[in-house]
Amino acid sequence: MTLSGLLPPNAVKVLAGPSSKKRLLHDIADMAASVYKLPSRAVLDAVIEREGLGPTGVGHGVALPHARIPALDRVVGLFVMLERPIEYESVDRQPVDIAFSLLAPLEAGVLHLKALALVSRTLRNPDLCAKLRANPDPAKLHAILTEAQADKAA
Numbered sequence: 001m002t003l004s005g006l007l008p009p010n011a012v013k014v015l016a017g018p019s020s021k022k023r024l025l026h027d028i029a030d031m032a033a034s035v036y037k038l039p040s041r042a043v044l045d046a047v048i049e050r051e052g053l054g055p056t057g058v059g060h061g062v063a064l065p066h067a068r069i070p071a072l073d074r075v076v077g078l079f080v081m082l083e084r085p086i087e088y089e090s091v092d093r094q095p096v097d098i099a100f101s102l103l104a105p106l107e108a109g110v111l112h113l114k115a116l117a118l119v120s121r122t123l124r125n126p127d128l129c130a131k132l133r134a135n136p137d138p139a140k141l142h143a144i145l146t147e148a149q150a151d152k153a154a
Contacts, residue, residue, distance in 0.1 A: 003118065011076070012142045020086060024088075026044060051065065061097050070105070
């Protein structure tokens with residue numbers, strides 16, 4: 001499993017608008033509808049339901065909203081960089097400006113967990129996050145994310 005396999009270039013965006021966690025989750029659901037042709041409302045409902053189990057803000061300005069979606073046949077990702085950090089109820093109580101959302105089929109099981117671990121490991125790197133925060137271009141953000149994993153594999 002690779003980040004480039006989870007995250008096509010058109011699934012990376014820089015957003016100026018979200019002023020709240022709920023708005024960010026709406027934007028992610030709309031992205032999922034656009035990129036993966038998923039029903040926006042179903043994605044939003046699933047992500048909000050998952051957030052109800054515990055916030056997915058993992059600290060250091062990073063959130064990993066995720067959910068299982070019946071309409072999917074594989075694990076997919078969406079990456080969002082926020083121009084302004086928002087309150088997200090993160091474990092460290094810090095605002096979030098990086099969100100990597102994973103959507104998985106209902107029966108994904110281990111694949112969903114492996115994808116979460118991969119993304120979490122990648123975004124735990126402070127140097128990588130600094131590079132992401134310094135580049136407001138979606139194409140560069142995609143390259144930074146996918147090259148980071150390729151560098152580790154080499």
